[in-house]
Amino acid sequence: MKTNLDRIKRDIEELSKFNATPGQGLTRFSLTAEDKGAREYIRNELLKLCLNVYEDPAGSIFGRRSGSDDNLPVIMIGSHFDSVKNGGNFDGPAGIVMALEIMRCLEENNVKTKYPIEFVGMIEEEGGRFGSGVFGSRAMAGAVSIDQLHSNKDEASISMAKALRDFGFNPEAIGNAKRNPKDIKAFIELHIEQGPILESNNKDIGIVDFIVGINEFKVILKGRPDHAGTTPMHMRSDALSTASKVICKIDNYAKDTGEGTVATVGILNIKPGAANIVPGEVVFTVDIRSKNSDCINEVKNNIVEALNTETVASGVEVEIIEMLDVSPVKMSEEIIKSLEENSQTSGFSYIKMLSGAGHDAMIMSTITDVGLVFVPSKDGRSHCPEEWTDYEDLQRGIELIYNTVLDKGEAL
Numbered sequence: 070m071k072t073n074l075d076r077i078k079r080d081i082e083e084l085s086k087f088n089a090t091p092g093q094g095l096t097r098f099s100l101t102a103e104d105k106g107a108r109e110y111i112r113n114e115l116l117k118l119c120l121n122v123y124e125d126p127a128g129s130i131f132g133r134r135s136g137s138d139d140n141l142p143v144i145m146i147g148s149h150f151d152s153v154k155n156g157g158n159f160d161g162p163a164g165i166v167m168a169l170e171i172m173r174c175l176e177e178n179n180v181k182t183k184y185p186i187e188f189v190g191m192i193e194e195e196g197g198r199f200g201s202g203v204f205g206s207r208a209m210a211g212a213v214s215i216d217q218l219h220s221n222k223d224e225a226s227i228s229m230a231k232a233l234r235d236f237g238f239n240p241e242a243i244g245n246a247k248r249n250p251k252d253i254k255a256f257i258e259l260h261i262e263q264g265p266i267l268e269s270n271n272k273d274i275g276i277v278d279f280i281v282g283i284n285e286f287k288v289i290l291k292g293r294p295d296h297a298g299t300t301p302m303h304m305r306s307d308a309l310s311t312a313s314k315v316i317c318k319i320d321n322y323a324k325d326t327g328e329g330t331v332a333t334v335g336i337l338n339i340k341p342g343a344a345n346i347v348p349g350e351v352v353f354t355v356d357i358r359s360k361n362s363d364c365i366n367e368v369k370n371n372i373v374e375a376l377n378t379e380t381v382a383s384g385v386e387v388e389i390i391e392m393l394d395v396s397p398v399k400m401s402e403e404i405i406k407s408l409e410e411n412s413q414t415s416g417f418s419y420i421k422m423l424s425g426a427g428h429d430a431m432i433m434s435t436i437t438d439v440g441l442v443f444v445p446s447k448d449g450r451s452h453c454p455e456e457w458t459d460y461e462d463l464q465r466g467i468e469l470i471y472n473t474v475l476d477k478g479e480a481l
């Protein structure tokens with residue numbers, strides 16, 4: 070291996086020290102003391118390599134390494150360095166460490182590339198503090214306005230604009246974080262899988278071919294609250310009984326449409342919510358994900374149809390409110406091919422797989438060609454203190470992207 074396992078381990082361990090909740094998992098919210106510590110660590114590691122280190126007005130960190138032709142677009146590598154509340158040490162940092170280690174390897178092996186290579190450490194991907202997820206990449210895509218910086222607030226009502234200013238950034242200049250698509254040739258992210266597929270299939274590497282599309286909607290059913298003892302069954306408008314007839318079909322709708330489509334009812338609220346009252350109102354959510362928009366639409370149409378049938382039968386009113394609609398994203402065919410070839414050359418076992426979560430790669434795909442590599446998560450756990458990836462597994466992912474960067478950057 071050309072990459073260094075000790076350095077990879079040290080980076081993860083050092084970054085995990087910048088933590089607001091020691092002993093209860095990792096909590097590193099954006100623009101806090103912990104953010105500052107991690108930021109300084111990353112900046113120092115980049116500065117040791119004599120890179121052009123800078124931060125954009127959104128607070129993401131960059132380290133640019135010149136190519137033989139500096140007018141060419143960059144190959145960008147990285148991930149995010151914030152965390153969820155009481156999360157783990159790998160979600161985000163795994164990709165940061167990937168990019169740091171690759172920059173070191175390029176430098177110590179005196180590699181010259183035709184295209185410039187750029188490290189990126191993105192801010193606020195999780196949205197843990199300001200509820201504004203994939204923020205760093207959205208700013209790079211030009212999808213953040215100053216108004217949003219004022220309206221995104223943390224629990225203490227501190228706006229993102231104020232937090233950025235307190236950190237020495239200029240929120241008014243947020244538009245300058247936007248990158249010209251012509252200046253980025255490709256973006257490659259490494260992330261932990263956050264699921265059980267690689268481990269259970271005994272594979273080293275997941276090469277993501279699609280990030281799933283998501284449709285999320287809320288269903289409100291209004292029946293009539295009545296006395297549970299005195300209202301005969303045939304005279305009821307029971308919102309829960311109606312809802313349950315539809316909800317129990319959703320599993321099969323998802324299975325029948327195939328292509329790995331999943332559907333989840335994650336919220337179910339019943340009003341008035343008393344043991345002796347017929348449920349007058351039920352609100353539930355449906356979250357449908359698939360790599361194929363047609364599958365999402367099919368599941369949704371089936372649900373809507375079932376709702377119409379059941380509500381007509383029970384005299385319950387139905388209202389559907391759209392919450393989220395994101396199209397599936399296809400990763401770059403060319404980068405996938407390069408990742409596959411390099412996996413084979415290195416003897417890494419891999420599978421092509423879906424990403425069921427968004428990641429910065431999803432946003433970056435709106436401005437450039439994107440590749441996303443997964444490494445195994447122990448027991449599929451993530452967003453919890455138990456989150457773990459073996460350092461050897463992480464190293465294989467880093468090695469793979471290093472070789473792919475040499476290809477894409479056209480090492481001379």
Ligand SMILES: [Zn+2]
Nearest residue numbers: 160161194260
């Ligand atoms: Zn993440």
